[in-house]
Amino acid sequence: MTPKKECAPRRPRGRPPSFDRETALSQAMTLFWDRGYEGTSFDDLIGVMGISASSFYNSFASKEALYMEAIEAYARREGAWFTQALESDGGVAAAFRTMLDAAAIAFTRRDAPSGCMIAVAATQCSPAQSRLRQMLIDQRHGAEAIMQARLVDGVRMGELPEDADCAGLAAYFSAVINGMGVQARDGACREKLQHIGSLAASVLQGSARSK
Amino acid sequence: MTPKKECAPRRPRGRPPSFDRETALSQAMTLFWDRGYEGTSFDDLIGVMGISASSFYNSFASKEALYMEAIEAYARREGAWFTQALESDGGVAAAFRTMLDAAAIAFTRRDAPSGCMIAVAATQCSPAQSRLRQMLIDQRHGAEAIMQARLVDGVRMGELPEDADCAGLAAYFSAVINGMGVQARDGACREKLQHIGSLAASVLQGSARSK
DNA sequence: CTTTTTTTGGTGTCATCGCTCCATAAATCC
DNA sequence: GGATTTATGGAGCGATGACACCAAAAAAAG
Numbered sequence: 001m002t003p004k005k006e007c008a009p010r011r012p013r014g015r016p017p018s019f020d021r022e023t024a025l026s027q028a029m030t031l032f033w034d035r036g037y038e039g040t041s042f043d044d045l046i047g048v049m050g051i052s053a054s055s056f057y058n059s060f061a062s063k064e065a066l067y068m069e070a071i072e073a074y075a076r077r078e079g080a081w082f083t084q085a086l087e088s089d090g091g092v093a094a095a096f097r098t099m100l101d102a103a104a105i106a107f108t109r110r111d112a113p114s115g116c117m118i119a120v121a122a123t124q125c126s127p128a129q130s131r132l133r134q135m136l137i138d139q140r141h142g143a144e145a146i147m148q149a150r151l152v153d154g155v156r157m158g159e160l161p162e163d164a165d166c167a168g169l170a171a172y173f174s175a176v177i178n179g180m181g182v183q184a185r186d187g188a189c190r191e192k193l194q195h196i197g198s199l200a201a202s203v204l205q206g207s208a209r210s211k
Numbered sequence: 212m213t214p215k216k217e218c219a220p221r222r223p224r225g226r227p228p229s230f231d232r233e234t235a236l237s238q239a240m241t242l243f244w245d246r247g248y249e250g251t252s253f254d255d256l257i258g259v260m261g262i263s264a265s266s267f268y269n270s271f272a273s274k275e276a277l278y279m280e281a282i283e284a285y286a287r288r289e290g291a292w293f294t295q296a297l298e299s300d301g302g303v304a305a306a307f308r309t310m311l312d313a314a315a316i317a318f319t320r321r322d323a324p325s326g327c328m329i330a331v332a333a334t335q336c337s338p339a340q341s342r343l344r345q346m347l348i349d350q351r352h353g354a355e356a357i358m359q360a361r362l363v364d365g366v367r368m369g370e371l372p373e374d375a376d377c378a379g380l381a382a383y384f385s386a387v388i389n390g391m392g393v394q395a396r397d398g399a400c401r402e403k404l405q406h407i408g409s410l411a412a413s414v415l416q417g418s419a420r421s422k
Numbered sequence: 423c424t425t426t427t428t429t430t431g432g433t434g435t436c437a438t439c440g441c442t443c444c445a446t447a448a449a450t451c452c
Numbered sequence: 453g454g455a456t457t458t459a460t461g462g463a464g465c466g467a468t469g470a471c472a473c474c475a476a477a478a479a480a481a482g
Contacts, residue, residue, distance in 0.1 A: 010450095013449075013457050014448075014449055014450075014457040014458025015447065015449050015450095015457080015458050015460075016449060016459080017458085017459065017460095034335065035335055035337055036334075036335030036336060038250060038336075039335055039340070040337070041439070041440085042439070043438085043439085043440095052462075053440090053441070053442085054443090054444095054461065055459070055460060057441070057442080058458085058459060062440080062441085063441090115334070119393065121335060123247075123326070123397075124247030124250055124331060124396070125246060125249075126246055126251070127246075129250070137397045140393070165406070168403075168407070171394065171399070171403055172407045174390070174394065175390030175391050175393065175394050175411075176387060176390055177390070178389070178390040178394070179385070179388070179390030179391075179393075181334075182330065182351070182386065183386050183389070185334040185335070186348045186351055188382070192379075192382055195376070196379070196382050199379065199380065199414055200383065200386075200387075200411075200414075202414060203413060221480095222480070223427090223428080224427050224428065224481080225426080225427040225429065225478075225479060226427080226428050226430075226478040226479050227429080227479065228428085228429065229429075229430070252468080252469065253469070253470050253471075254468085262430090263430065263432080264432090264470090264471070265429075265430055265472095265473090266429070266430060266431090268471070268472080269429060270429095273471085274470065274471090
């Protein structure tokens with residue numbers, strides 16, 4: 001048998017960090033969320049994180065790497081409404097209706113920047129940021145693929161007609177969510193976004209097949 | 212009678228400019244369109260315009276002023292499809308269907324950057340660019356107001372029910388167009404965008420009142 | 423011609439960008 | 453205690469950002 005790992009959390013070796021990495025990451029995420037990558041300076045970052053440049057580079061590889069991590073953290077933590085709503089019960093149409101409503105709510109929280117961190121990020125940027133841009137394109141495509149999979153599932157369950165264009169519908173809903181993200185950034189209130197979502201969801205209602 | 216103005220275009224006084232201001236503005240517009248304001252550097256600009264810093268500041272007040280002019284030029288020249296489609300004959304539903312299809316085409320031209328210069332611009336940016344951001348918010352709100360006016364007109368013409376929610380529908384179509392702008396920036400082809408537009412337009416079809 | 427007017431090319435400026443270096447501080451290990 | 457290890461504070465780096473300055477060039481006006 002291999003020796004058991006220490007269960008009591010032994011303190012690590014050297015000088016203890018003066019800040020919590022996860023907290024700092026959250027603070028950076030919020031700033032990136034609000035200002036985007038190019039709109040957020042290094043000094044802005046270490047300012048809001050409350051650390052020095054040395055501490056920053058001791059915990060993060062670069063501004064770009066931090067942004068990547070921030071996007072991942074956002075997708076995992078703040079983007080839960082997306083997958084959760086799509087996995088909810090009640091059929092495809094209801095799931096998408098729920099998801100769009102959840103988007104409206106998530107995009108207009110008072111304790112976070114408005115809109116979606118991913119939806120409108122790096123659509124226009126310098127060629128120097130092409131890696132980041134591609135990463136965000138992949139994120140958006142990923143979300144679209146999840147939606148498409150849910151629609152395909154709806155067809156399989158007989159909730160949508162056999163000839164339903166799942167790819168087209170997924171692209172449509174993806175566009176609507178991204179558009180809601182723009183509206184939110186422009187100051188649209190929750191009700192306005194919910195109305196947009198409701199109208200968008202009605203497209204599925206029309207082609208949903210009643211049992 | 213006041214003395215007539217010279218009709219023959221007398222050459223102006225000093226050294227003739229070595230470049231055409233409108234052409235340079237177009238070149239700058241295209242670069243801004245592709246990279247956004249923060250993603251476009253001063254050197255990038257004078258590079259694509261083919262002029263020196265001196266010539267630049269002799270014709271334009273600042274990078275910010277140039278961007279403002281570029282947005283105006285875009286709205287006036289490249290954004291004609293928008294107003295033209297909405298003014299077309301055949302009723303509201305047809306007008307919006309035409310407009311969304313025109314958007315799909317305009318967003319995927321081969322001789323211009325993909326997407327819309329206004330739709331996705333300055334949604335995330337540094338506080339230093341708040342003037343530009345507000346200007347773009349106004350542009351987007353202006354487009355939404357034009358759509359709403361067309362919908363109100365549709366109600367007046369009896370093409371839509373009296374209780375149609377024109378503001379809500381305008382917000383919805385605005386979101387769809389902006390979302391199509393994101394999709395286009397992410398590389399979506401013309402057909403995909405046209406499909407999105409078609410699905411979006413079907414919302415009006417449903418609430419359109421047949422005479 | 424000279425004067426006046428406007429544009430141009432080239433160089434310089436000053437702030438900010440993201441990032442690095444190093445001596446020191448604060449902890450554990452022996 | 454000393455050695456080792458890790459984190460911190462602070463100064464500073466080269467590159468790039470937008471922009472300013474000025475003498476020279478190229479035209480019309482007198």
